[in-house]
Amino acid sequence: MKISDNRGFNYVAGFHGVPQFKCWHHWRRRGEQRLLPLFLPWHRAYLYWLEQDLKDQVADITLPWWDWSSEISRDEGIPKAFSEKKDPSGNPNPLYKSHIFVPTATPPLDEDTFRNEQDTSLLPTKNDVDAVLRNTNFSDFEDDLEEIHDNIHGWVGGSMQRVAVAAFDPIFWAHHCMIDRIWRIWQTDRADLGFPVDLLDEVLEPFPFKVRDVLEVKSLGYDYASTSSEIIVSG
């Protein structure tokens, strides 16, 4: 597939920053002072979109999450699947970096992503995640989770610490799956899923979703089980 193909990674990565700038971080609706807490639903729709494009190529593929609060991350930093320059066959690892090709940017972008990781002792801990999960109010929860999210972007550094090009780095997606996973865990304790009712019909441009469409991950065809076992019972 050519890098300019609109079914490909380069195209979808371009929704977030260059060239489309659709990502939702600090935005407001025009004429309103309050910030709209759409960071989590927008990025859930975004993850869904890439996963569907990937499934078109490999039917049973799913996006992985990177638990940057884990002990292994404290030892190794970015998971080896993303940090090794070569894959097990000795070929360049496509998860180590990707190519950014945006000829319409000013100046045009035609370059590889790069990283500049910090000391692993600066990564958030389980206690930090638990503190976020203790929030009972959605706005506080989202504020605190977005704060950890911002920290990780800066920790990885390089392309990841620039909104404009962050989504071109493959680790962006594993990081955001972790963010989405924490939201999912928070939701499991809430029958109403905890989202402000007056924002359920906000549109998550450019995706064909309103907020209410992305609240339940199972309706999007995935979940974040640590383990699962199943048995088919016929009869």
Added chain:
Amino acid sequence: MKKHISAINKKASKRRELQTYTTSAPLKFDIKKIEKFDRADIEFHGVDHSGVSYEGRVFLNNPRANAKTPKTLEYGYVGSYHIFGHGGCFGDIGHCDVVKQNRHYDFRPEHPLTAGFKRFIITDQLRELCKKYSEFTVTVVPIVNTDRKMKSMDLTNIIKFGKIAIVTYEA
């Protein structure tokens, strides 16, 4: 002088100390009221996020704080916020100017670079500091994960916001 700067840069770690800090004017409190609070937040309104990403280390009553100051309450450190910066402009002239637009039938979101908001909880820290002080200055020390692509970027004028507030709540 030139030699001196280059020597500092050679020794500098990735998280480099920058030259410009921001210290607020004193924020005053009625100490009798503040003794009762159940939660205290520090809020940063109108935060610019158009430039580089950074950690803002927040110190109360320590205007001399810098990147080497220990992150302990003894030195006034109450926590950090992180900004995920836009990383510069990739459009034509005016692309990143935040233009206010008041058409009542314009339902698009605000400009992506409309200034943002950050807050974090400082309940225990403020309770402790209130034993010694009744007014506070807020000093923010920016820490940037510098890289080769930042050569052309302004790293000495990073922190821009419209208002700082310390807000307390009673249950």
